[in-house]
Amino acid sequence: MRPAVVFRYIGIIMLLTAAFMLLSACIALWNSVDTSFYPLILSFVLTAILGIFPMIFVRRSDRINMKEGYAIVVGAWLMACLVGTFPYLLWGGEFNWSTAWFESVSGFTTTGSTALDNVEALPRGLLFWRSSTHWLGGIGVVMFVLVVMPTLGKTKMTLSNVELSPLAKDNYKYKAQKITHILLSVYIGLTVLETICLKIAGMNWFDALNHSFSTVATGGFSTKNASIAYYNSAAVETISMIFMLMSGIHFGLIFATLTGKKNNIFRSETTRYYLGTFFVVGVLIAISLWNEGTYSTFMESLRYSLFQTAAIITTTGFATADTTVWSSLATILLLFVMFQCACAGSTSGGIKSDRVWLTVKAIRARILQQQHPSAVIRVKLNGVTQDDSVINSAMLFIVVYIMIVCAGTIIVTATGEDLMTGFSLVATSMGNVGPGFGSVGTMDNYSHLSPFIKIFSTIFMLLGRLEIFGLLQLFLMKWWK
């Protein structure tokens, strides 16, 4: 392990973060030098110094090993979250240390929960910075730099291996170098397309761009206190829903579909499972809401249920309705999709549909094996036979995920929060979803929670974003030797 090399690469990521701070400052400047201009400029300079400093000393290294790769990725996330607090802290207002850290981690991990009572009080520069953290976090800060800094050469391969979910890598049928280009092309393409669509639907350019950043990154920050509900527009909701669902699909598959490749969305088993889950859960919730009389017509129930299901399954977390008043069936179904979430290789968090579907198949294979002990039964996913190690690691991930959520719930409820708030807060943070139930529902925020719970929930956000083991590795001392 060469810490100096790790510093250098984290420094590159700091420079990228600083560039977005500068861009946000330009927005503040363009908006008649609003109050966020000086905080953003100062943050830009400080972050840029932090980024440039190790680059002055440390020479470029063509080869980095797996341990260094892990340290770079995890270190980059932590440092990005840390410097991301600078504009908030310097601006003041509702922000203090815990709120700024919460908002920054929630932004970079694309969770989208807010600890602010009044988002609309923020100046435009700061609102743009807030959305930028989603956009940067969505693709993975490291993945960005791999494309932006083509000089990294062989290093690119190692970092891609670390940053991408192991299941996501299986689905890519391209070389590692091309993966980053595919991700970026799809990411920017979706952002531009959604911005234009939202503008046509009636939003102004600023709101359209901010909401696109949030949607494509499956984040959930909005420029309005009432989130998407503010616009009360079926067109805006439909556009957001379509792009949320698209952002939850493996980016490689979107690219393959658009370029007419064989392994496209329609042939992907996991994508079919993910979209199937969305429709079934959405319709079941609509029936439940209509039956309970929450909304007057079935179409109205369907409109809100489909949007909220899409917002939660893709881990975006936008809101058009208060789900805390929905029926028990609707709540439990939303909790299920909050755990499962969307596909690997997308910007969403959670357990991922791939792992859930693989586990379902493994259970089916196990039952068949018991019926036919001598038979050789293979588990296939998207037509590819899966190794036992892949199945085991998927199952282990699910078990560890649920154990962490349970442990977190115990700690949160021990602080005095009710069970539903505690459980959904930890589950929503782990899945990088955003809204939960209880006092952290779709129409609430996290401002009323104690600083301890705010900081505590950011640990789960980071654990979820780095797929648990990525973050845990960093703290295992044996691993450093």
Added chain:
Amino acid sequence: MLGFLFLGIMLAFSGMISMFQLNKLSSHTQNLLNNSMKSMELSKDMLDATQEQNTSLLHIVVLGHNQLDSAFTYAGKAFERALNKASNMSGHTLELDLIYRARNDYNRLINDFFSTPGEKDIEWFMEMYGSSYLALTNAIKDYMVASQQSMLQKAESLERNAYRAIMPGIVTLCVAIIIVIMFAFLMDIYYIRPIQDMTNGLTSFLKHKFPYNVEVDGNDEITKLNDQIEELSTLARNRMNE
């Protein structure tokens, strides 16, 4: 060097922001305390004067002590002075208007009392005068409460200013600490350790005639120095062998 220069500039810049904000904070705090003290004193003066007039009038009505007229007039003048001073201070126009209105009603009643001596009895004092007196004292108390409420609002604004004054300094200081730690670490790796290795290599060569074999990774002056020492040691060993 460039990094430290930037950092120095940033620290100076943050310091300037802090100084500016702290200066503003200091003068605002002073003004706030002065205004609060003044409004409290003036409210007290007005309440005292009204109380004084009330006592004098009670004596006149009940006991018929006409010599208390001058005390009544003096208290009335003290009230007017305090009210004028309060009007000259900025803010709370609504509450001051209420005091003026209540005072005018009160004065009208008093004038009526003195223009028709002997007609007004204790019943008039308890009912007519009592309600007017209560309205006046309540208006003064409202003014006091409003002054204190605006103090609270100003204190919140001061708290925000104080936050803005110290935060750039704290954030820049934190960044400076990180950079200093990183600088020490990198200096150790790239300069101190190679020099220590070279010194140890040279010592081994001079004392025990071990071959000088120190590897320094890089492409800077330290690497060049190491290469030259290696060349020199090879030359010296060759000479010694001859």
